[in-house]
Amino acid sequence: MGLFDKLFGRKKEQSVQQQPVQKTTTAPVTPAAPKEDLLKIGIVVGSVREERNAAAVSKWMYDFANKRNDTTVQYELVDLEDYNLPLLGSEFAEPDAEGQIKAWSQKMASYDGYIFVTPEYNHATGGALKNALDYLKPEVENKPAGFVGYGSLGGARAHENLRLIFGELGVADVRTAVTFSLMSDFENMSEFKPADYHAGNADQMLDQLLSWSRAFKKLRK
Ligand SMILES: Cc1cc2nc3c(=O)[nH]c(=O)nc-3n(C[C@H](O)[C@H](O)[C@H](O)COP(=O)(O)O)c2cc1C
DSSP states (O other): OOHHHHHTTOOOOTTSOOOOOOTTOBOOOOTTSOGGGOEEEEEEEOOOOTTOSHHHHHHHHHHHHHHTTOTTEEEEEEEGGGTOOOOTTSOOOSTTHHHHHHHHHHHHHTOSEEEEEEEOBTTBOOHHHHHHHHTOSTTTTTEEEEEEEEETTTTHHHHHHHHHHHHHHTEEEOSOOEEEETTTSEETTTEEOOOTTHHHHHHHHHHHHHHHHHHHHHHHO
16 A cells, blocks of 8 residues: 555555444543532544544543543543534435434533544544534533644644634633654554653643643633
């Protein structure tokens, strides 16, 4: 498979394994935590492309977050693939489109903060994630978000693109982002093998996200 095929998502060889995202995964929560102190953080799997790298990167982020043993924090994976959202404004092709839109809205409204795992397509975030975000505003307003990206430059341009979008949605994006390189954190641009040094950034991003999630929760009361 050539470089172009790898970058633009043509089928991988059979030997490369796609890591499925475990559906609706939640971390164990400290039982003593009063309900009002509990922070719920959604980790959004931001690509629906067949053979997507988003699945492995999101799983890494979920496992990393849970290993920190943050008390009174519950992390959950939210997979765009589970929602089958129509293009905003288009005629509904699927019979349950309205139900899917409602489920997406309610799920996103249930969180105190977010981690968006985003690919970089044409120096921006992917169309599927942009479309999904276009359905939201009150659900995410006055809540913080952190980014995890991957691409030839670590998905940095997708992060910056999301920061513009979040300015309009009233989402407070934290400074530190996790940026995986398609060249050095993946084998053949498809098998996720992250370098150890990303742990420092991931910790910093989570520290910022959790402190803002607590502060914004008070603000929304
Ligand atoms: C339409 C398209 C455009 C892309 N543009 C870029 C780009 O501008 N910058 C970049 O770093 N990677 C780019 N890529 C490569 C993707 O970052 C890479 O395929 C990544 O694995 C996509 O995420 P996914 O596998 O989770 O869908 C592009 C891929 C596609 C399919």
